[in-house]
Structures are given as C-alpha cells and as structure tokens.
Amino acid sequence: MNFYVNEIVQDKSTEKSYRVLWIDPDNIILYTLDxxxxxxxxxxxxVSELTEAIVIGDWIKIKNDSYIPRVSQEYEQKHYDIRDKAWNIIRELVNEEPAIYEKKHRSKLIKSTCDKHDVSYPTVRKYLYKYWSRGKTIDALLPDYKNSGGKGRERKVGSIKRGRPPKYGIEGINVDESTKKIFRLALEKYxxxxxxxxxxxxxxxxxxxxYAENINYEMGVERVILKDKNTIPTLTQFKYWYQKEYNAPEVLKARKGEKRFNKDHRAVLSTSLSEVFGPGSxxxxxATIGDVYLVSEVNRNWIIGRPVVYLVMDVFSRMAVGMYVGLEGPSWAGAMMALTNVVVDKKAYCAEYGIEINEDDWPSHHLPEILLADKGEFEGYNVERLVRAFNLHVENAASYRADWKGIVEKQFDLIQKRVKPMLPGYIDVDFQERGARDYRLDAKLTLKEFTQILIKQILQYNTQHYLKSYMRDKDLVADDVQPIPIELWNWGIQNRTGKLRVFPEEFVKLQLLPRGIATVNHKGIQFKGISYSCEKALKEAWFENARMKGSWKIKLAYDSRNMSHVYVVDDSLGYFEECYMLDVSKRYEVLSLDEITYWKQEEKRLEKEQNHRQLxxxxxxxxxxxxxxxxxxxAKKSQQDKxxxxxxxxxxxxxxRKEEKERQRKIESKPIIEKESKSTEVVQFPQTVAEKDFKRPNVREFLKRRKEDKDE
Known part of the structure; x- marks a missing residue:
C-alpha cells in the first residue's frame, strides 16, 4: 500500500483525521498532522504501522478533502496581501523538510524566523498549521473572514454619511458612481x-x-480655490477605491512597462531545481500539431483539419502521465485540459473511448512538484492559478530551447514515426510541393478515433517500450529494474516516493477546466447553442422563474472534448454540479465543442445557400x-365594352356570376373515363323495373319527402 503527500487518513475509533505531510524517500516513516x-x-x-492499521480496518483513507480552500473572486486585494505576507514569513520554514517536523529543530527555526520578521511565536505557529492542514498551498494562508459583513457588496449611497464617525469634525462625502468615475480618470491620467x-x-x-470652486489670479499666476472640506473626497477614500479597483499587475504594467514587469515584478513561479529524485519530481x-488531417464525427465528408496533441511526461520514469487531443491550441485552454487529464482515473478515461484496461496498466493520477512547460502557454498571469491552487512550481523553457523538454519532444517524434505507415490523411515530406498529392482528401479518421489510436500507443509505450538511452543509477541496477516506463514508475513509488501530490479530481477540474457564461431561460441552461439542465435547477425552479421574471447569467465549467456534460460553478461556495443535455440537444451528445461548432457553421452555410435558392x-x-x-x-383592354x-x-x-358558374360546371363535369371511339356498341339491358329518377335530391326535396313519409 502506498501513501502520498496531502492524503487524508482517519482513525475510525476517534474519528480524527490526519493529513500526510511528508514521506521518507525510503518509505519507512512519514509525518502526519491532526x-x-x-x-x-x-x-x-x-509507514508499516499505518499500513497495517488500514489493512485491518482500524484506519481508512478519506477521498473527499474539505479542508482545501476554494478560492473565490470575492477576496479583496488586502486579503491577498495578508496571504503573501504570511507566505513570506514561513516560505523558508516549510522548505526545511523534514527538519521542520521535528520539535528540536522546529523551535530553533521558528525563533529564528520570529527574530527575522519581528513576529510572535504563536503567529508563526498559526501560519504553519494553516499551511499544513489546508493542503500545503499558498492559498491556505488566505484569511477566513472573506464572507463577513456584506460579502463584498457595496453599500447604497444615501443622504447619511457612510463609514465611521469623523474624529476631527470633517464629515466628507459619500463616494457615488460619479465620484468613482472622477477617481478613475485621475488615476489613469496622473x-x-x-x-x-x-x-x-x-x-x-x-x-x-x-473640485475647484473658483480661480483667482495673483500677479498673473492662477490660484485654484478648493471647495469646502466637507464637499470633497478624502485621501483615504481615494486610496480605498484605488486599491479596490486596480490589482498589482495592472498597476505595475502601467507604471513600469510590460517588459520590466515580466523581468522584475512578476510572481516568482519557477525554480532552478534540476534534481529528479523519483516519480513526480x-x-x-x-504540444504539437499532428501531421494528419481528420474528419468530423457528424459527417465524414467534413474535413476539420489537423489535431493538436498535448503530452505530459514524468521525467524520472519517462511515463506518459497525461494527454489531450483536440482542436484547441496550442493554448492555455489546451494545456489545462492536458493537466486535468493528468489527475483523472485513467481506467475510466480509457473506457470513454471503448478501451478496457486495469488500474495497474496506467496508474498515474497525481500532480508533480515541478512542471516544466513551454514559454507560450505557461507564461503570464494565468499560471498563478496553478501556484495558488496546488503550490505547483512552474518552470518555463527559454525561447528556441526545445532541448530543455527533450523527453516530451522525443515522445512526439516517436508518435509521428509509428503512426505514419498506417494513418490515412498523413502529411508526407512533399506536402504543399507543386504536383504533390493533396493529403487532406485522404482524411478518414475522426477526432475520437485518432484519440483511440494515441491512447493505445501510449499504453504500449508505458508498458512495453525499452528506453535504450535511460541511465539507470546504482539502486535501479541493484534491484534489476528494467528501463521500461511502468517498471521505473512502480519502483519509484515503492522506493522514492514523496514528490507526488494528490488532489480530488473534482477540485482539479474546478480549478483548471475552462469557464464560460451561460444563460438560464425557460428552455433550459443555454451554453454554446446547447440546452442543459441539472438537479439544482429543477429543485429551485430556475426555468419557471426565468419564464416569469426573465433570464439571467451563470458561470459554467466545461470539458471541450465532450460536451455531454457541463458544470455549474460557484467559486464562493466551492460549488460544482454536473449538468446534462436536454432532449432538444441530444444530437450533440459525446461530440467535442469543435465538432459541434463546425456542425452549426455547416448548417448556417446550408441555410444561406437555401435562402439564396428560395430568394x-x-x-x-x-x-x-x-x-x-x-x-x-x-386581354381586358382588347375586349372592353366602353x-x-x-x-x-x-x-x-x-x-x-351565375352564367360563369354554369360554364364552370360544364367544364368540370367531364367523365372520368373517356369513350375510346364512336363505333363502340352500346348493349341495352331489358328494363324489369319502372325507370325512376335517381338524381340526388337537394335538401328541400329531401325534407319534403321525409314529411310525406311521416304523414303516411
């Protein structure tokens, strides 16, 4: 049985929960926190004692982690400042692993920190507990009073002065929208x-x-006379609204420039550590653009272009731990889809594509300690989400230095070589040369089928590929571990654990899946032209309320690879609920967002063509x-009787009218079967019954006969 950093275990007898903080590389001891x-x-x-306790059932592992904070946009800048201040105090302490976990070392380290930062011993101890207990992330240090008071809502402007009573007799003014507009203009100008x-x-x-009341001139010099002190905003109000409306990156970029901000003031998100000790280090x-053209799953006559392939590789074992195939990217959204795939249950993921595997065939579902990424997608402010949520160190490779990511680059090369002989629509070296074959016309595979091929190739690579150039250290040689990714991974889990991080899959999705704005109306939750519903919407009568009161907007997270389900998101509550497609949109089930978008565009094109034909x-x-x-x-003019x-x-x-009606009757009373010729002989049958008039009587005659029958 293996344990991972951040896992929660519980003593069933006391119902106390403990978080795993650190694991000995030799897998002998670990540290936990109540x-x-x-x-x-x-x-x-x-480790052996805890393993035995779980085996016999005295202890259990807890999957749902309710202690990790769900970061909300409702936090103000001052809350982040408090977090950053606390982090600066303990950042050196928490890196002193495992010394910080031992009492004799911890006391000395904390005292040294207290002297260095001029803070009290209980304060440092409080910061350490919050950091350890809440998942060992920077956001664990956020204050707990973000929801106190009015939950960030602005107070209405009235005649009574808001805020605390003045100390020195200056009343001041209430800041309304016009005042805030003046603040913005002044800040941006000066x-x-x-x-x-x-x-x-x-x-x-x-x-x-x-706020000038008058202008005087003294000796030719303009003198501005300010309004009364009780009718102008104070410096405190001006500072408050500045801090409320502008964040640090905006201010620094505006004042110091984009280049200097990126050089000197952007958050330090990378590390110079290059040591790879075990899995997850x-x-x-x-990402790369696949050298193959694909067709739409909706209609194979629609060529949708070349796919984007993302791979995530573990440096120690060379195992592929995550992937993403789609039409998104290379971009931040595509990279987030790949990272989301890193933590999912691979058995369930493969099952979505009709591939059955055992959990041991692809056992990775962890985040690493360090992520080495490309400079494009992972450079900038967005990457701070990874740091705050998972305390994930991100290193960006320098421009034009693909060799820094040699492992994943090599895997892309293997993919291209292995699939080339088999794939229809594969681009050869003579692509776009004069007289060369147009490989786009050979496209036959859909996005799903291409993904199936890559999954099978990754499974074969992980479990069978022999790494000829892998340099085994003496421990690997001593244990006779073959340089095959799955064997290196399993050996590392047993002997060099401690770097892998586990987070709840739903929490990772909540943080990484792309977001969008949907509309709730009486026909459902409308997103990207697709209609959804969910249990919460039905219980709270969203659609009935929308029909009566009007529509409104909500935030959704979605997996662009499969739009069968989206997720209602409420960051402030950490709320995350799955939505399903309504019957009106079932035709889009299992399709990717790109395929659905292509389908809709094609329908619009056909509609335009039909409109032109109809016109x-x-x-x-x-x-x-x-x-x-x-x-x-x-004709009227030629026949007109003047x-x-x-x-x-x-x-x-x-x-x-009567004459025309008679004429029409004659025209319309033609026999159904025309006589073939005038010489046709008519045979007369003997009449045994007196001839009667069998014409159909009109209504008046019918009523007259009926009356006569009654009289008789």
Missing part, C-alpha cells in the same frame, strides 16, 4: 503612467481639476405573376 486540533504539530509515524507619480500627487491633481508538458424562386414567382397580370390587362356604364357593369355581377 486536522481536528489547530494547536497540533506534525507527528512521526511508521498615476498609471510611466511618470510614476505618487498616489498623493494624483489625489492633489484630481482636486485641482475636478518533475513533469514536462508540450431566386421568389423572384421567379413575382416575374410569373407580373406576366399573367400583364396578359390579363391586355358603352357600358359603371352602374351597368356593377349591377350585372350576380347574373355574370
């Missing part, structure tokens, strides 16, 4: 510039421009009608 006691410190435990003025200077310039991620028919109809009318007008007066013409309508 999650039910905020005064607790790490405890040393033998503070968010390369001149790097002080905030107090920007405030003074604002007063001069917008470092993963490499990269042509309408024009033809108008032309035909006008021709008929012209002929009728010509001797008849208007009264005579109108007065003859009834007679004319």
């Amino acid at each position: 999650l039910n006691n905020d005064k607790a410190f790490p405890e040393k435990t033998l 503070y968010l510039t390369s001149k790097q003025n002080r905030l107090t200077d920007a405030y003074k310039f604002m007063l001069k421009d917008f 470092r993963y490499q991620i990269d 042509q028919k309408d024009i033809d109809y108008i032309t035909d009608v006008e021709t008929i009318i012209k002929q009728a007008e010509k 001797s008849l007066s208007k009264a005579e013409q109108v007065g003859a309508i009834r007679a004319n």
Whole structure:
C-alpha cells in the first residue's frame, strides 16, 4: 500500500483525521498532522504501522478533502496581501523538510524566523498549521473572514454619511458612481503612467481639476480655490477605491512597462531545481500539431483539419502521465485540459473511448512538484492559478530551447514515426510541393478515433517500450529494474516516493477546466447553442422563474472534448454540479465543442445557400405573376365594352356570376373515363323495373319527402 503527500487518513475509533505531510524517500516513516486540533504539530509515524492499521480496518483513507480552500473572486486585494505576507514569513520554514517536523529543530527555526520578521511565536505557529492542514498551498494562508459583513457588496449611497464617525469634525462625502468615475480618470491620467507619480500627487491633481470652486489670479499666476472640506473626497477614500479597483499587475504594467514587469515584478513561479529524485519530481508538458488531417464525427465528408496533441511526461520514469487531443491550441485552454487529464482515473478515461484496461496498466493520477512547460502557454498571469491552487512550481523553457523538454519532444517524434505507415490523411515530406498529392482528401479518421489510436500507443509505450538511452543509477541496477516506463514508475513509488501530490479530481477540474457564461431561460441552461439542465435547477425552479421574471447569467465549467456534460460553478461556495443535455440537444451528445461548432457553421452555410435558392424562386414567382397580370390587362383592354356604364357593369355581377358558374360546371363535369371511339356498341339491358329518377335530391326535396313519409 502506498501513501502520498496531502492524503487524508482517519482513525475510525476517534474519528480524527490526519493529513500526510511528508514521506521518507525510503518509505519507512512519514509525518502526519491532526486536522481536528489547530494547536497540533506534525507527528512521526511508521509507514508499516499505518499500513497495517488500514489493512485491518482500524484506519481508512478519506477521498473527499474539505479542508482545501476554494478560492473565490470575492477576496479583496488586502486579503491577498495578508496571504503573501504570511507566505513570506514561513516560505523558508516549510522548505526545511523534514527538519521542520521535528520539535528540536522546529523551535530553533521558528525563533529564528520570529527574530527575522519581528513576529510572535504563536503567529508563526498559526501560519504553519494553516499551511499544513489546508493542503500545503499558498492559498491556505488566505484569511477566513472573506464572507463577513456584506460579502463584498457595496453599500447604497444615501443622504447619511457612510463609514465611521469623523474624529476631527470633517464629515466628507459619500463616494457615488460619479465620484468613482472622477477617481478613475485621475488615476489613469496622473498615476498609471510611466511618470510614476505618487498616489498623493494624483489625489492633489484630481482636486485641482475636478473640485475647484473658483480661480483667482495673483500677479498673473492662477490660484485654484478648493471647495469646502466637507464637499470633497478624502485621501483615504481615494486610496480605498484605488486599491479596490486596480490589482498589482495592472498597476505595475502601467507604471513600469510590460517588459520590466515580466523581468522584475512578476510572481516568482519557477525554480532552478534540476534534481529528479523519483516519480513526480518533475513533469514536462508540450504540444504539437499532428501531421494528419481528420474528419468530423457528424459527417465524414467534413474535413476539420489537423489535431493538436498535448503530452505530459514524468521525467524520472519517462511515463506518459497525461494527454489531450483536440482542436484547441496550442493554448492555455489546451494545456489545462492536458493537466486535468493528468489527475483523472485513467481506467475510466480509457473506457470513454471503448478501451478496457486495469488500474495497474496506467496508474498515474497525481500532480508533480515541478512542471516544466513551454514559454507560450505557461507564461503570464494565468499560471498563478496553478501556484495558488496546488503550490505547483512552474518552470518555463527559454525561447528556441526545445532541448530543455527533450523527453516530451522525443515522445512526439516517436508518435509521428509509428503512426505514419498506417494513418490515412498523413502529411508526407512533399506536402504543399507543386504536383504533390493533396493529403487532406485522404482524411478518414475522426477526432475520437485518432484519440483511440494515441491512447493505445501510449499504453504500449508505458508498458512495453525499452528506453535504450535511460541511465539507470546504482539502486535501479541493484534491484534489476528494467528501463521500461511502468517498471521505473512502480519502483519509484515503492522506493522514492514523496514528490507526488494528490488532489480530488473534482477540485482539479474546478480549478483548471475552462469557464464560460451561460444563460438560464425557460428552455433550459443555454451554453454554446446547447440546452442543459441539472438537479439544482429543477429543485429551485430556475426555468419557471426565468419564464416569469426573465433570464439571467451563470458561470459554467466545461470539458471541450465532450460536451455531454457541463458544470455549474460557484467559486464562493466551492460549488460544482454536473449538468446534462436536454432532449432538444441530444444530437450533440459525446461530440467535442469543435465538432459541434463546425456542425452549426455547416448548417448556417446550408441555410444561406437555401435562402439564396428560395430568394431566386421568389423572384421567379413575382416575374410569373407580373406576366399573367400583364396578359390579363391586355386581354381586358382588347375586349372592353366602353358603352357600358359603371352602374351597368356593377349591377350585372350576380347574373355574370351565375352564367360563369354554369360554364364552370360544364367544364368540370367531364367523365372520368373517356369513350375510346364512336363505333363502340352500346348493349341495352331489358328494363324489369319502372325507370325512376335517381338524381340526388337537394335538401328541400329531401325534407319534403321525409314529411310525406311521416304523414303516411
């Protein structure tokens, strides 16, 4: 049985839960922390004892981790400042593993930190407990009072002055929308510039421009007279709204420039560590555009272009631990899909593509300690999400240095060589040369089928591929471990664990899946032209309320590879609920967002073509009608009797109608079967019954006969 950093185990007899903080590389001891006691410190435990306790059922592993904070957009900048301040205090301490877990070393380290940062011993101890108990991430240090008071809602502006009573008799004003507009103009004109003025200077310039009561001239010099002190905003109000509306990256980029911000002021997200001790020490991620053209699963006559393939590789074992195949990217969204795949249950993932495997065939479902990525997708502010949520160190390879990610680059090369002889639509070296075959016309595989091929290839690589150039160290040689990815991984799990991180799959999806805005109306949850519903919507009568009160917007997370389900997200509550397709959208089930988008575009194109054909028919109809009318007008003119007066013409309508009706009856009363010739002989049958008039009586005659029958 294996244990992983961040796992939660529980003593069934006391119902106390403990988090695994650190595991000895030799897998002999580990340290745990009591999650039910905020005064607790790490405890040393033998791995064998904990294993035995779980085997006999006295202890259990807990999958749902409710202690990891769900970061919300409702946090204000001051909360992040508090977090960063706490992190700066303990960042060196928490890296002193395992010394920080031992009491004799911990006391010295904490005292040294207290002296260095001028903080108290209980404060450092509180920060350490929060960091350890809440998943060993930076966001664990966020304050717990984000939901106190009005939950970030602004107070309505009224006649009564908001805020605490004035100390020195200056009432001031309430900041309304017009005042905030002035604040923004002043900040952008005087503070968010390369001149790097002080905030107090920007405030003074604002007063001069917008709060002048009068202007006097003394000796030819303009003197601005400010309004009364109780009718102008204070410097404190100006600072408050500045801090509320502008974050650090915006300010630094505006004042110091983009290049200098990236060089000197961006968050330090990478590390210079290059040591690879075991599985999870470092993963490499990269993307490439596949050299094959694919067709749509909806209609194989639609060529959808070349796929984007993402691979995530473990450096120690060379095992492929995650993948993504789609039409997204190379981009941040595609990279997040690949990282999401890293933590999913691979058995369930393969089953989605009709491939059955055992859990031992692809056992990776962990995040690493360090992620080496490309400079493109993983450079910038977005990557801070990974740092905050998972305390994941991200290294960006330098431009034009693909050799820094040699492992994953080599795997791409293997993929291209292995699939080339078999794939229809594969691009050869003569692609786009004059006279070369257009390989796009050979496309036959769908995105799903191509993904199936790559999954099978990765499974074969992980379990069978012999790494000729892998340099085994003495431990691997001593244990006779073959340089095959799955064997290296399994050996590392048993002998060099401690670097892998486990997080709940739903939590990872919540953090990494791309987000979008959906509309709730009386027909369902509308997203990307697809209709969804969920249990929460039905229980709370969302659709009935939308029909009565009007539609509204909600936030969704979605997996673009399969749009059968999306997820309602509420960051403030850590809420995450699955939505399913309604019957009206079932035709899109199991399809990717790209295929659905292509399908809709094709339908619009066909609709446009049909509209043009219909327009042509309408024009033809108008032309035909006008021709008929012209002929009728010509005929009327040639036959018109000018001797008849208007009264005579109108007065003859009834007679004319009767005559026309008789004429029409004669025309329409033609026999169904025409006589073949005049020489046809008619045979007369003897009449045994007196001839009667068998004409169909009209209603008046019918009623008359009926009355006579009654009288008789």
